Amino acid sequence: MILNTLSLVNYKNFESQVFDFDAKINCFVGVNGVGKTNALDAIYHLAFGKSYFNPIALQNIKHDTEFFVVDGNFEKHKRTEKIIVSLKRGQKKIIKRNGKAYEKFSEHIGFIPLVIISPADRDLIIEGSDTRRKFIDSVISQSDKTYLASLIAYNKVLSQRNALLKYFALNNTFNGDTLTIYNEQLNTFGNDIFKKRDEFLKIFIPIFKERYQAICQSKETIDLKYKSDLFNGELIHLLESNLNKDKALQYTSVGSHKDDLVFLIDKFPIKKFGSQGQQKSFLIALKLAQFDFIKQQSGVSPILLLDDIFDKLDENRVAQIISLVDDENFGQIFISDTHADRTENIVKQIHQSYKLFKL
Numbered sequence: 328m329i330l331n332t333l334s335l336v337n338y339k340n341f342e343s344q345v346f347d348f349d350a351k352i353n354c355f356v357g358v359n360g361v362g363k364t365n366a367l368d369a370i371y372h373l374a375f376g377k378s379y380f381n382p383i384a385l386q387n388i389k390h391d392t393e394f395f396v397v398d399g400n401f402e403k404h405k406r407t408e409k410i411i412v413s414l415k416r417g418q419k420k421i422i423k424r425n426g427k428a429y430e431k432f433s434e435h436i437g438f439i440p441l442v443i444i445s446p447a448d449r450d451l452i453i454e455g456s457d458t459r460r461k462f463i464d465s466v467i468s469q470s471d472k473t474y475l476a477s478l479i480a481y482n483k484v485l486s487q488r489n490a491l492l493k494y495f496a497l498n499n500t501f502n503g504d505t506l507t508i509y510n511e512q513l514n515t516f517g518n519d520i521f522k523k524r525d526e527f528l529k530i531f532i533p534i535f536k537e538r539y540q541a542i543c544q545s546k547e548t549i550d551l552k553y554k555s556d557l558f559n560g561e562l563i564h565l566l567e568s569n570l571n572k573d574k575a576l577q578y579t580s581v582g583s584h585k586d587d588l589v590f591l592i593d594k595f596p597i598k599k600f601g602s603q604g605q606q607k608s609f610l611i612a613l614k615l616a617q618f619d620f621i622k623q624q625s626g627v628s629p630i631l632l633l634d635d636i637f638d639k640l641d642e643n644r645v646a647q648i649i650s651l652v653d654d655e656n657f658g659q660i661f662i663s664d665t666h667a668d669r670t671e672n673i674v675k676q677i678h679q680s681y682k683l684f685k686l
């Protein structure tokens with residue numbers, strides 16, 4: 328998977344910009360606030376139809392302008408694929424592949440395999456469990472369309488069940504029949520989600536551990552565990568046995584929407600006991616494992632976006648990451664960094680062609 332050219336019109340701080348990329352390594356360098364991350368985000372936008380950093384679509388349009396257009400020419404399986412994402416104020420976002428607009432954006436997900444490593448990944452460690460579920464979900468749904476469908480269906484039934492529990496409490500009433508229907512539906516979709524998350528993590532965790540050990544050279548041990556209510560039994564039974572609690576809380580307190588990932592370093596939570604460099608190494612390992620998994624599933628090397636990853640890492644860890652990128656069959660890589668010299672020195676050590684874009 329290669330992005331050959333990228334053209335931006337009114338995308339964040341870019342008024343009009345065209346990039347002609349190298350097939351291997353591309354570096355955006357420049358001072359703070361010049362648009363390095365925005366350039367990476369534009370590439371992310373082409374793969375996922377949305378920004379990685381700013382979920383409010385309208386805020387990605389350049390201030391005081393009416394629309395943005397992000398236009399990329401990719402090469403996949405030796406074919407040219409033109410992806411255009413555009414948004415005009417007051418209208419719906421449009422994603423086109425080779426001139427044809429998608430009816431459902433979810434159909435596009437996975438078409439451009441891409442992994443981003445960014446300082447914003449820290450949210451995976453410090454924020455709530457929904458951030459970690461979104462991470463698992465985004466990895467699985469890049470290679471499994473039915474997973475995304477189960478997830479959407481599960482969330483729909485979940486909000487209906489929660490609304491019903493609220494209605495019961497508000498009107499001091501109860502109707503077990505409607506609840507049973509929701510329980511059965513949640514059970515079907517929830518079991519499917521649990522099975523897929525479990526299967527995915529059984530493959531993913533060993534890859535992740537290997538990646539971490541390669542970066543830190545076995546100085547510390549880390550672990551990643553899947554936590555789910557569904558390890559304690561079928562969801563339908565859990566929903567039944569928690570009914571009184573759910574009625575009191577007025578929401579569904581068990582199920583796949585409570586799943587989490589536990590991150591440990593030397594058996595303790597990394598959030599509290601990991602140093603900044605260890606946390607960063609953990610997140611990079613997580614994302615590199617995501618890269619490996621997607622590559623394994625799709626047979627295509629995802630595009631790798633490395634946003635500001637060299638800060639806070641010691642020379643050894645940077646060297647390890649470089650040798651990983653050098654040794655193995657990585658595809659195209661985009662790097663952003665404030666230090667042009669540092670970046671150039673680093674990429675020179677990788678025996679691949681590169682282009683440096685001074686913004």
Ligand SMILES: Nc1ncnc2c1ncn2[C@@H]1O[C@H](COP(=O)(O)OP(=O)(O)OP(=O)(O)O)[C@@H](O)[C@H]1O
Nearest residue numbers: 339340359360361362363364365386387388389390
């Ligand atoms: N909708 C928008 N319209 C205009 N400018 C925007 C918009 N959204 C963000 N910006 C500008 O983009 C700039 C930030 O760009 P970006 O995050 O890409 O910087 P960077 O080069 O990665 O900086 P750093 O080195 O600090 O990480 C800011 O100046 C911000 O005001």
